[in-house]
Amino acid sequence: MVKGFDHVGGHSTCVRYLLRHNAAVDLPDIKAQTPLLIAIQKKYTDCASALIKAGANPNGDPGNRSTPLYIAAQIGYVEGVKLLLAAGADTEVEHRLLGCAPGLPLHISAIYHHFHCYSTLLLNGAEPDLRHICPSVSLSHVLVKHRCPTRFGVLFIEFGGRLWQRDVRGLLATDLPQDAPCKILFQQFLGPSF
Structure with missing residues (x-):
């Protein structure tokens, strides 16, 4: 100190x-x-x-x-x-x-x-969704990239996080290569169209 x-x-x-x-x-x-x-x-x-x-x-x-x-x-x-x-x-x-x-x-x-x-x-x-301040900061991508348990994703959705936010490369969180619990949750939530 x-x-x-x-x-x-x-x-x-x-x-x-x-x-x-x-x-x-x-x-x-x-x-x-x-x-x-x-x-x-x-x-x-x-x-x-x-x-x-x-x-x-x-x-x-x-x-x-x-x-x-x-x-x-x-x-x-x-x-x-x-x-x-x-x-x-x-x-x-x-x-x-x-x-x-x-x-x-x-x-x-x-x-x-x-x-x-x-x-x-x-x-x-x-705020789970900061696209109005800094569009490149996507919590959904963090949850998939770091293989967070699904309870993180559930709260993200419950508190209004946007699953269709794209990162700086133009990818959705569900497009990331990681096989992660939140990715599966997000795919189920978005349905077959994504």
């Missing part, structure tokens, strides 16, 4: 002490990692909660392409995902999305098969 937070080792009592003595809650380190991002990365729930209560930005520093929510989804840290969403973290940070790297919390939770994070994100407003 940064400037006073780097040696607390997850001890929320120390974090609260530093916060009471005016430690900068959002001061990033050289890699633009805020204390909140580090607390989430290390799964220090009490520290993350104390930082949020002290006013930490739940979206992290704009200079870092990863957000605390992205990190929580990547490592399967459901408690962190819930904490950040309750604090108002954005599920799609548009200026980071337009760079299309490293990705979105919803996509990374699917890639690593963290179903509880994936479903929590959808239940809290994550």
Whole structure:
């Protein structure tokens, strides 16, 4: 962590002490990692909660392409995902999305098969279909390419994801060469015309 937070080792009592003595809650380190991002990365729930209560930005520093929510989804840290969403973290940070790297919390939770994070994100407003912002970001393709279990595909459909969205090569998710559970589900859902 940064400037006073780097040696607390997850001890929320120390974090609260530093916060009471005016430690900068959002001061990033050289890699633009805020204390909140580090607390989430290390799964220090009490520290993350104390930082949020002290006013930490739940979206992290704009200079870092990863957000605390992205990190929580990547490592399967459901408690962190819930904490950040309750604090108002954005599920799609548009200026980071337009760079299309490293990705979105919803996509990374699917890639690593963290179903509880994936479903929590959808239940809290994550968009399964972002064609209006960045047409090349297709969750249906991610689900097939990374061989996600069918329950990911079912939620994708239930929350309004479009199966007929094409990737940058012009392929539908059902056109991908992978034999994956979601591909079979999508083919069944679309019917014989596709």
